[in-house]
Amino acid sequence: MPGTNVGSPIVTLTPAPTLDRTYFVSNLHSGGVNRADAVGEELAGKGINVSRGLFLAGIEAPGVVPIGNSDPGVLARTGSDGMLLPLWVDGTLRVSTTIVEHNGPTTKVNESPRPLSEQDWNAIVELTERTVRENNAKWLVVAGALPVNKSTGTFVDLTPIFDRMDALGVRVALDTSGEPLNIWARSGRAAIIKPNAEELASAVGRTLRTVGDVIDAARELCEHGIETVLASMGADGMIAVTKDREWAARTPPVKVINTVGAGDATLAGFLSAVVTNPDADVAEHGVGYNVPLGVSTAVQWGAIAVTQPTSGLENIDNLPTAILDENPNRDVLLEEVAEFRG
Numbered sequence: 001m002p003g004t005n006v007g008s009p010i011v012t013l014t015p016a017p018t019l020d021r022t023y024f025v026s027n028l029h030s031g032g033v034n035r036a037d038a039v040g041e042e043l044a045g046k047g048i049n050v051s052r053g054l055f056l057a058g059i060e061a062p063g064v065v066p067i068g069n070s071d072p073g074v075l076a077r078t079g080s081d082g083m084l085l086p087l088w089v090d091g092t093l094r095v096s097t098t099i100v101e102h103n104g105p106t107t108k109v110n111e112s113p114r115p116l117s118e119q120d121w122n123a124i125v126e127l128t129e130r131t132v133r134e135n136n137a138k139w140l141v142v143a144g145a146l147p148v149n150k151s152t153g154t155f156v157d158l159t160p161i162f163d164r165m166d167a168l169g170v171r172v173a174l175d176t177s178g179e180p181l182n183i184w185a186r187s188g189r190a191a192i193i194k195p196n197a198e199e200l201a202s203a204v205g206r207t208l209r210t211v212g213d214v215i216d217a218a219r220e221l222c223e224h225g226i227e228t229v230l231a232s233m234g235a236d237g238m239i240a241v242t243k244d245r246e247w248a249a250r251t252p253p254v255k256v257i258n259t260v261g262a263g264d265a266t267l268a269g270f271l272s273a274v275v276t277n278p279d280a281d282v283a284e285h286g287v288g289y290n291v292p293l294g295v296s297t298a299v300q301w302g303a304i305a306v307t308q309p310t311s312g313l314e315n316i317d318n319l320p321t322a323i324l325d326e327n328p329n330r331d332v333l334l335e336e337v338a339e340f341r342g
Contacts, residue, residue: 008060008135009275013128014047015156016113016145017065019074020311022098022258028107037102043078044096044311046143046175046264051083053268053301053313059275062135064128066120066147068093087127089120100258100309108260113147121149121156129164139271140165142190143175143264155180162189171227175267178202188225191287194267196232197338208338212330214239215246227287230270230298232263235335238302239328240295244286248328249295251303251320261311262302268313269301270294296322 020043023036051063063084067074068091075081094111101107116124132140146155158180165172171191174184177199185193185203201208204217211233218229218241229241237250273296274289285291300319308314 008062009137010050010054010059010061010139010141010271011128011132011135011137012047012051012061012063012141012143013124013161014045014063014065014144015116015124015142016094016147017043017045017048017067018094018096018110019071019078020044020096020098020260022100022260022310024100024102024309026102028099028101028104040310041078042310042312043074043080043084043093044261046267047141048080048084049261049264049312050141050143050175050268050271053265053316054272055083056313056316057268057272057276059272060135061141062131064124064131066116066124068114085127085131087120087124089114089116098258098260098311106259110145113145115150116147116156117150121147122160125160125164128161129168132165132168132170137170139171139173139275141173141175141267141271143173143267145178146176146180158184158189162187173267173271175263185221185226186224191227192230192270193221193226194230194232194263196263197234197334197336200229200231201338201340205340207340209334210330211236211239211248211328211332211334214334214338215241215328215330218246219243228291230266230295232266232302233334233336236332237323238266238295238299240291240298242286242291245291246328247292247295248325249292249299250323251299252323254303254307254320256306258309258311259306261313262305264311265305265313266298266302269316270298272301273297292324292326296324 022040024038051061054061067086069088070092096110099107173192174190175194222243273294
């Protein structure tokens with residue numbers, strides 16, 4: 001079971017897991033009755049997807065998750081019982097529905113996260129710290145939507161997580177969105193954040209039109225204390241920005257089947273590289289881990305993820321070549337402008 005083998009370098013926390021159901025259809029008739037060609041079901045959520053990807057690379061990454069106790073067989077049914085450490089809470093597990101059209105777009109409908117009681121959130125914090133300690137982990141990934149506190153109606157507070165990880169000397173990689181990202185990106189508490197370009201635009205309060213705009217926005221967050229901003233730019237690849245450096249990475253085009261979970265794959269790829277390849281030039285990269293190798297691996301994993309039908313990685317075979325640019329052209333226009341929508 002996860003947590004019993006000392007030495008897992010990464011632990012993940014998914015505060016609001018989901019049961020992902022994916023329907024594959026040949027021709028979707030909007031407003032009509034459709035029959036699925038196939039249906040897939042997985043226990044998912046960003047942190048779970050990161051753990052699953054890392055397991056494929058031979059890196060144990062036990063995942064902490066609060067799960068509604070109305071479906072006690074969900075771990076075994078989805079093949080997740082060897083990877084996750086559940087905290088069973090009252091209620092149901094939220095469901096996310098994905099419709100993948102053959103040679104067409106992907107449509108996703110997510111239920112909102114289930115609220116958590118103060119007692120349950122405190123128990124999650126305790127379980128997370130205990131799992132990190134037992135595994136002597138160096139990284140904690142907090143990923144996915146945040147639930148609200150039943151008592152206050154506000155998002156659960158990550159401060160106890162950051163405080164405990166700081167005391168242990170553990171870096172936190174945060175991958176969330178919306179108001180929680182805007183708050184925590186400016187707190188400087190996380191070592192890594194992984195917004196897409198639109199989320200980054202929201203965090204800094206302005207529209208991003210060029211690669212230079214993305215770099216400047218990411219560096220603004222680094223000035224608050226974030227070590228590395230991993231900004232995904234869709235077809236334009238990914239850019240990794242620290243206080244002093246930036247690296248752009250991409251792969252040749254691949255055939256896209258399902259984009260859901262690709263961002264989780266990039267974070268898993270980044271962490272797989274940095275924990276298995278200690279930084280030989282700490283002074284150059286400035287953060288104590290190999291950012292250019294990490295971002296190169298990130299885009300490879302992200303590219304292979306979109307060629308697969310599920311929201312979690314099925315394999316990391318035949319990875320495409322990564323193209324790394326240590327001096328990205330700031331004037332290049334983004335293929336998709338990242339609008340700040342106020």
